[in-house]
Amino acid sequence: MTKKKLALFTALLSTLTLLGCNKQEAAKNVDSSQASLAKSEVVLKIGDQKxxxxxxxxASGALKGVDYKINWYEFPAAAPVAEALKVEGIDIGYLGDAPFLFANANGGTAKAIAVYKTDPYPTAILVPENSPIKSAKDLKGKSLTMNKGSISHLLTLKVLEQQGLKPExxxxxxxxPADGKLAVENGSVDAWVVxxxxxxYAELKDHYRIVANGRGLYSGYIFLAGTQKALEDQQKRVAIQDFIYRLKASQIWTNEHAEEFGKEYAKIVGLPEDVGILAFKRRNSSWDPIDADVIKTSQExxxxxxxxxxxxxxxxxxNSFDQGFKVTK
Known part of the structure; x- marks a missing residue:
């Protein structure tokens, strides 16, 4: 091979080697880009109740345009929501203030990040229409069913204290809830607190009577709470803040369209229409930020x-609150 041909061959080999390296580098860059994209896809695991x-x-269309994925988890009551938060099975969850505080006092580490203020009236002690219990004064010597540590447990203790009665x-x-109602219906328990x-549903469909309600006894607070792990993840934190904005926007819309939403709520949750309308319209609800008054009431x-x-x-x-979230932009 002449010197000229050798030079041309060497140059060609170098070019092919360089192209090969560039292809490998490009492939690495594509893989890196895809990994980065996958990493940036945030999934929020959200625990809801009913x-x-x-x-x-x-119903309000407030979820349109979200740039993160939501996986919903449905729970029948607050206690399993609190447990799911404790084991990090969900990132954020919806639960009453009493069960939230009860859980945190017993080893939970979740933090409340927004508060849903509602009329506490529907948290109530209920009895069948033919029950001899006519008012809270008649509860002495009776049996009541509820979730331990729940808002219904809190209400029961408050009502007993108001009537000069002791837990004993x-x-x-x-x-x-479902098992509690069954216990009342089969006669093994006298009253259902829910x-x-x-x-x-119990009022409209089963003709239960309310003998005591939460007004003046219970705050009506329901918290959106998050795990420490989720709140410390900056990408998830941004998504959670966006979710709270959307919650507030949806609450404003539903309050302005109460009848319409009541029907939609019934359809989504699987309730009779009149039950959905009543359950929503009497909430008089508002999503608000965590502030000093909320923390003070929670301490009480x-x-x-x-x-x-x-x-x-x-x-x-x-330590059970994170005040770093807003409800409106």
């Missing part, structure tokens, strides 16, 4: 539980 948040968001004056049967939409709730030894020792609620 479709409350999801129904509002879907009644019998507590701790059961989830919240909407269970209350609305925790102290009340401590008084009745549901919480074993004094519990400082301050």
């Amino acid at each position: 479709g409350n948040m999801r129904a509002q968001l879907e 004056d009644v019998t507590f049967k701790f059961l989830p 919240w909407d939409p269970y209350t609305a 709730t925790a102290d009340f539980y401590t008084k009745y030894q549901l919480i074993n020792k004094q519990f400082d609620v301050s």
Whole structure:
């Protein structure tokens, strides 16, 4: 091979080698880009109760244009929501203030990030229409069913105290809502302590009577709470903040379209239309940020539980809140 041909061959070999390297580098860049894209796709695992948040968001169209994925998890009551938060099975969840504080006082580490303020009236003590219990005064010696540590448990203790009764004056049967109602219907329990939409259904369809309600006794607070892991993940935190904005927007829309939403809520959750309308219209609800008054009221709730030894020792609620989230832009 002449020197000229050798030079041309060497140059060609170098060019092919360089092209090969460039292709490998390009492939690496594509793989890296795809990995980065996959990493940026945020998935929020959200725990709901009876479709409350999801129904509002879907009916109002507030979820349009989200740039993250939502996986919904449906729960029948607050206790399993609190447990799911504790084991990080969900990122954020919807639950009443009493069960949230009860869970955190017993090892939970979730933080409340927004508060849904509602009329506490539908959290109530209910009895069948033919029950001899006519008012809260008649509860002495009776049995009541509820979720332990729930808003219904809190209400029961508040009502007993209001009537000058002690917890020992009644019998507590701790059961989830559906089992509690069944226990009342088969006669093994006298009264059912629960919240909407269970209350609305029992009133309208089963002709139960309310003998005590939560007004003046219970805050009406429901929290959106998140796990520490989710709140410390910056991408998820941005998505959670966006979700809260959308919750607030959906709540404003549903309040302005109460009748329309009540029907849609019933359809989404699988309730009769009149039950859905009643359960929603009497909420008088608003999503608000966590502030000093919310924390103060929550401390009073925790102290009340401590008084009745549901919480074993004094519990400082301050670490159970993250005030870094807004509800409006």
